[in-house]
Amino acid sequence: MSLPSFESIYGQPALWKSLKQGFENGSAVHAFLFVGDRGSGKRTAALVCAAAVLCEGADKPCGACKACKQVFGGVHPDLVRLGAEGASSIGIAAVRSLQETMRTKPYEAKCRAILLEDAQLLTQDAQNALLKTLEEPQEGNVLFLLCSQLEGLLPTVQSRCRLIRMGRLSKEEMRRGLADRGVPPERAEELFAASGGNLGRALEMHADPEYARMAERCVGLLEGLRAPEELPAALDSLKDMEKDRQLRRAFLEAMELLCQRLLRRSLGLPDCGGSALPRRDFTSERIHSMMDAIVWARKRLNANISWAAAVEPLLKRIIGG
Numbered sequence: 001m002s003l004p005s006f007e008s009i010y011g012q013p014a015l016w017k018s019l020k021q022g023f024e025n026g027s028a029v030h031a032f033l034f035v036g037d038r039g040s041g042k043r044t045a046a047l048v049c050a051a052a053v054l055c056e057g058a059d060k061p062c063g064a065c066k067a068c069k070q071v072f073g074g075v076h077p078d079l080v081r082l083g084a085e086g087a088s089s090i091g092i093a094a095v096r097s098l099q100e101t102m103r104t105k106p107y108e109a110k111c112r113a114i115l116l117e118d119a120q121l122l123t124q125d126a127q128n129a130l131l132k133t134l135e136e137p138q139e140g141n142v143l144f145l146l147c148s149q150l151e152g153l154l155p156t157v158q159s160r161c162r163l164i165r166m167g168r169l170s171k172e173e174m175r176r177g178l179a180d181r182g183v184p185p186e187r188a189e190e191l192f193a194a195s196g197g198n199l200g201r202a203l204e205m206h207a208d209p210e211y212a213r214m215a216e217r218c219v220g221l222l223e224g225l226r227a228p229e230e231l232p233a234a235l236d237s238l239k240d241m242e243k244d245r246q247l248r249r250a251f252l253e254a255m256e257l258l259c260q261r262l263l264r265r266s267l268g269l270p271d272c273g274g275s276a277l278p279r280r281d282f283t284s285e286r287i288h289s290m291m292d293a294i295v296w297a298r299k300r301l302n303a304n305i306s307w308a309a310a311v312e313p314l315l316k317r318i319i320g321g
């Protein structure tokens with residue numbers, strides 16, 4: 001497969017075309033903020049932009065020059081990448097050390113490209129420190145912030161970056177993306193529906209035989225779990241996930257996708273079709289509170305709390321009342 005380029009990003013072709021022009025004629029801004037769910041392609045898109053910053057060719061990123069190959073091979077000396085690396089936050093020390101780096105000259109290219117992942121995990125202090133860099137851009141540095149949600153990022157940080165929202169793919173774009181990766185076309189419809197137009201998730205689901213079973217289990221809970229006295233049995237039914245990180249992740253993911261589809265239904269928006277939704281009606285407030293509980297559970301699992309304690313609030317919100 002050839003190296004990624006602006007043309008190979010699925011969805012929003014006009015956006016990528018205008019960004020490409022900006023990098024080619026030197027009019028691009030110094031800070032970008034990519035927002036999108038896990039699997040939405042924000043990292044790939046940001047990497048293509050970083051390659052465009054560092055590329056030595058005319059058609060940026062050309063995919064043929066040394067710089068492009070180094071970027072996509074993960075070894076370009078002027079591509080700086082940092083993120084939370086599994087920690088629950090990114091502190092001020094990391095930002096200070098980045099600012100130190102930004103004051104130095106790039107090694108090989110005219111410019112340095114910086115990918116800061118998990119930006120939603122920057123502490124308030126770290127964001128305030130970063131703000132200075134965003135307000136007075138250090139010549140020769142282009143910053144790409146990546147985050148899964150804008151909540152948690154100071155409005156002042158957001159407003160000083162060019163915001164790039166990774167959209168959901170249309171059915172047709174998804175079909176193309178899956179076909180390009182060798183997924184049989186007969187699976188496209190189902191994966192499109194189940195992933196909510198998120199290609200990364202669709203590919204994960206395709207690769208994971210556990211997924212279909214997991215979605216079924218989640219529908220079972222959403223449909224059946226209605227009374228507080230059923231809580232212990234429900235917790236017990238999730239015991240197999242206790243020691244299995246993969247299963248826990250698949251469970252929370254499947255639950256989140258079902259909640260997103262339930263929310264669309266509660267707002268009277270069309271469903272993407274496909275796998276069955278529970279018939280039970282949830283108010284949008286309740287669905288939002290369930291989605292909050294999913295985010296909370298993920299955070300707690302990162303902090304090494306027990307699976308039962310992490311998932312219990314979610315089950316309670318499914319019960320409601």
Ligand SMILES: [Zn+2]
Nearest residue numbers: 055062065068
């Ligand atoms: Zn190049």
